[in-house]
Amino acid sequence: MVKIKMGFSCSSKLALQNFVVGILCIIAFSLPVCAQQRSSSITIKPVIGAHALIDQGHLLHDRLYGVDLAFQKNLEDNIPEWARIARAKSYGLELVVRNFDNFKGVGDTITNSLGSAFGLLAQIEISVLKLGKAEIVFTPAAGASYSNKTFFTHPDNRFIGSHINEMLKADLGLQIPLSQNFKLLTGIGYVHLSNGGYLVPNGGLNTVNAYIGAKITPGQKVKESGEKPNKSSGLKIRPFQTLQRNSFEFMAGFGQRGVFEQKRAKYRSAFFAGYNFYMNDLVTIKTGVDAIYYYTVFDPSDVSETFQNYGTSFDRWRTGLSLSSDFNFWRVTINTQIGKYIHYNRFFKNATWYWG
Structure with missing residues (x-):
């Protein structure tokens, strides 16, 4: 089987993919997934944390505050195959709020310049380990966010170049049931904020945090030991399945990188x-050749207009070999990739690998 794809590619492939993932998940979650009614939960997690920028000083010193609010749908009844393989417990939408104004940066240069970020993310909750009635869960999330302060509104802000950014998030936490409908939550988390170079400067923000919160599942019904599982209404929806184990893929895209300042x-x-190569309903392994064509190459006599950071090239073409994996959550796919350049006449000679 041969697949041909057309798309829009930003300078950071991962940034664009996760932005698209968030939008697709919002659409997907609004559609009926199966005929059986599933229980819903609401989670509330106040957070306190710090930035993790080792090269910027103040590592883990500058405080951030925020809150995470999520609406989740249970996947433990009529669980699809991809969710069974991934040990997924639920999926949902999450509102993420972070205040970065306490970050000081090098020599206290960015205090009150970073503002706040508000993200809407799609999330999946994955079971890692059961400890009696308690459980350790991993919750990755991806989507889009809005930042109220950027370099163009506050020039001391060298980390955020645009109001709209991608946001990546991952939590590892412990859930302790205190009643049928209430769980105590505690754990640690990571948040990444960036626009992938759409507008620069764009250093991006990496932050870590700790949280204590609650998970509420109103009206959850506990099945008796002899009770039979609920039957569906008779409506059968054929699950999305890959047709073949092997296929070839061709993809083309168009993108941009911002001119500095x-x-x-x-x-x-x-x-x-x-x-x-399709391993199962969850994982696909991919390998192939990547190529980038530059409409503008680096000109040493016009650095401000042609310098593109680690993407700065003296030639119009750069090529590489890559190995990647697709994680297929229903009709939504998240891709991870690592590659080695074959040809890249680059400004930074140490830029020999790429990833996303």
Whole structure:
């Protein structure tokens, strides 16, 4: 089987993919997934944390505050195959609020310049380990966020270049049931904020946090030991399945990277040709050739207009070999990739690998 894809590629492939994932999940979650009614939960997690920018000083010193609010749908009844393999317990939408104004940076240069971020993310809750009635869970999430302060509104802010950014989040926590409908939550988390170079400067923010919260499942019914599982209404929805174990894929995209300290960009096209191997309903392994075509190359006499950080190239083409994996959550796919450049006449000679 041969697949051909067209798309839009940003300078940070991961940034664009996770932004799209968040939008797709919002749409997907609004559709009926199966005929059986599932219980719903609400989680509330106040957080306190710090930034994790080792090269910026003040590592874990500057405080951040925020809150996470999530609405989750239970997956433990009529569980689809991908969820069974992933040990997924639930999926949902999460509102993430973070206040970064206490971050000081090097020499206290960015105090009150970073503002706050408000994110809407799609999340999946995965069971890691059961400890009696308690349980350790891992909750990755991805989506889009809005930042109220950027470099263009507060020039001391060298980390956030645009109001709209991608937001990646991961929590590892302990859930302790205190009653049928109430669980105590505690754990640690990580949040990444960036626009992938759409507008620069864009250093991005990496933060860590701890939380204590609650998970409420109103009206949850406990099945008696002899009670039979609920029957569906008779409506059968055929699960999405890959048709073949092997396939070839061709993809083309178009994207941009911002000009330094300007609200305009330089453009490029991206191409991929590769082989896909479907391991199961959850994981696909991919390998292939990546190529980028630059419409503007680096000109040493015009650095401010043509410098593109680690993407700065003296030639119009750069190519590489990559190995990647797709994680297929129903009709939503998250991709991770690592690659080695074959040809890249680059400004930074140590930029020999790429990932996303």
